[in-house]
Amino acid sequence: MCMPTSEKSSKLATVGSSVGDASSSDTAILANNAYNNNTRPSKEETKHIKAVTSTHSEHERNTKYDLYWFLGPALICYALGTPIYAIYSIGIARIISTRITLTLHYLLADKDNYLNKLPQKQLKREGEDYMVGAMLHMYAQVPLQVLFPAMFFSDVSCIGVSAYRAFWAHVFLVEPLYYAAHRWLHIPENMKTMHGFHHLSISTLPSTSLVQNFHEHFVYVAVFGPAFLAPFLMYWEMHWSVIGTYLVLFDLINAYGHMNIKYRHPIFTSKYSPFQYLFYTPEFHLGHHAFFRANYALFMPIWDHMFGSWRTYRKTDSDRLLPAKQQDFVFIGHNAGLAHFITCPEWDVYAAYGPFRTFAYLPYSVEFLFCNMVGAFCRIFMSAYTCSRYMINDKLIGRVICICRTPIDYIKPSRYASVNKDIVKVIKSQYKEHGTKCFGLGNLNKMKQINDGGKLISDMVKSDSYLKDKGIRVWTGDTMTAASVYHQLVDLPNFDKLESMFFVGANGKIGNAVCKQLLVSNPNLKIKIYSLSHTLDHPNVTYTSDLGDLLNHKVVVLGKQLALKKYAKALAPFRGASSKKSEATPYKCRLILDYTVPYTPIDLTGFKNIDHRQIAVLETSPNSSDFLKGHFDIGFGLEQHQIYPCHAGCIINTVHNRDTDEVGEICVDNMMTMWKRGKELGLRNKPLKV
Secondary structure (H helix, E strand, O other): OOOOOOOOOOOOOOOOOOOOOOOOOHHHHHHOOOOOOOOOOOHHHHOOHHHHHHHHOOOOOOOOOHHHHHHHHHHHHHHHOOOOHHHHHHHHHHHHHHHHHHHHHHHHHHOOOOOOOOOHHHHHHHHHHOOHHHHHHHHHHHHHHHHOOHHHHOOHHHHHHHHHHHHHHHHHHHHHHHHHHHHHHOOHHHHHHOHHHHHHOOOOOHHHHHOOOHHHHHHHHHHHOHHHHHHHHHHOOOEHHHHHHHHHHHHHHHHHHOOOOOOOOHHHHOOOOOHHHHOOOHHHHHHHHHHOOOOOOOOOOHHHHHHOOOOOOOOOHHHHOOOOOOOOEEEEEOOOOHHHHHOOOOOOHHHOOOOOOOOOOOOHHHHHHHHHHHHHHHHOOOOEEEEEEEEEOOOEEEEEEEEOOOHHHHHOHHHHHHHHHHHHHHHHHHHHHHOOOEEEEOHHHHOHHHHOOOHHHHHHHHHOOOOOOOOOEEEOOHHHHHHHHHHHHHOOOOHHHOOEEEEEOOOOHHHHHHHHHHHHHOOOOEEEEEOOOOOOOOOOEEEEOOHHHHHHOOEEEEOOOOOHHHHHHHHHHHOOOOOOOOOOOOOOOOEEEEOOOOOOOOOOOOOOOOEEEEOOOEEEOOOOOOOEEEOOOOOOOOOOOEEOHHHHHHHHHHHOOOOOOEOOOOOHHHHHHHHHHHHHOOEEEOOOOO
16 A cells, blocks of 8 residues: 555654674773763773774684584593593583573563664674583593592482582682682783773673683682582592582572672661672673772672772663663564574574575475474464564664464464464553554565465454454565565666566565566566566566576575475586576576565575675664664564664564555555665665675
């Protein structure tokens, strides 16, 4: 449906600047949105930061062999004849407790806090390093078990008293040792070689507590070891369960100090309470990450009070969040397969950004069957799942909500009605709970076969006895997708001189709109469409059923997902052929542009001059636009600060207070208008690297 000419657009807020990705520089620390004027470090306090962190900024660890490293202690134990179970019980318990803590922290703290965005670079770094310490401790435990077996395998009757001794050893040995070691690590030379790596994380996660420079881990082995080594040397008894419990509790309490939350119960904040000196809060250690030269203590701030390094820090970003009940727009998504499950930040926060993983040796039928079982199980408890919350234009709130539907639900016609009912159910529930009137439909939720490009959803809303007079608006955002694809094409170098192009999926509504606009702006362009049905009647448009014909065109556009084996079969006769005209089997193709979702690379082995690139992905830079804040980009298989045009188009409709539905066929006349509005809000196509 085209936009009405009388539509009144809401006044747009002035575009400013913000820092959405915590880099490791003094500028990023000063600009971090968790600070206010009272707690923000001064330039003088942060002038040393860039120097001590830059050494580590390009760190990248190869995780390919981590499983082998994890299994290494088992081989060594077998060779030395020492028990394995104690080592792996402790190591696995530490890893599981860390992952559970990360999940709870994301659900309860990060998911709805759009002012504290998880930086992709930090997630990648911490995801590579958070298990290193636990694995090193497993290796360190092997020689200790061989040299001092009684340290791990004393009689179980000593467990209680050993735990008591370990507690007091921690209080009187580990705490002062850590304070001294931590101050030593903050000497500039040591920051450059070791501790600066930990301080690359400005907005901390629970797992930040475990992320250290490799050599620094050995410092901590020496600092934390006395908690159980000292009692053992005094009484010659200890048990591995006490050591394991200590390490797990240590990890959890350390993770608590790195949680990006505020907890200000008077028992921990009153100057008259002893607990202010005996046990820390997250804000205490967040203050250390903010000021660098304060709050060095481990869990007991008394040491900073004694040596004059204690400093107050107050986290304020959560105070500036809009009301929890506010929700102006909902984008209704769905599951896209097994890889989508794996990238859910609730399950693995480290995989929240980046392309979906592929399972080359797992047939789609098996993958979809597994997802179908998971979806059916989830629907026993809920019909939809609430995902991340984000801010739009500094005044509106958007939310992603996924219905519990998997690919098989969109393949079997018998399930189409159930899918549509679930979508309308989300619309009704969100209006009742939040008064939300603006809804966008994700990829498969607007398939022509399912609901005629959203038209059926619009009709169901209008005919619903409760929703029909509530002013509900349903949008597909496809106008913005068509505009993105069109501009990605016309912005190619020398596109105006292109003679012909090959199009797969031109009969779809997006492809159809793009072709119509191209034929107007490039009247000499010839378009060959791969399809058996003819929907575009134009002298410059021809049709073919030969997929291999794509090699005869410099530019190929893919707007419909085909089985990869179809491409393999079509390209097989030409694989390895030369692209030079002087050769006997030349091919012209240089660029395959793909706007299908999810993007799946084609095997182009033997076609070294052909680039296959994903298009129709928009970028919004936090350094140039305040249009979107928060986790609008998590779980979509995209990089940080990227968004699909259909999602962005629905958000633009919300900002401009569009009062009509955007369903069914695309109005070509609106494409340029939507693109202009997107550019005004700081959106742009992801640059093609060809």
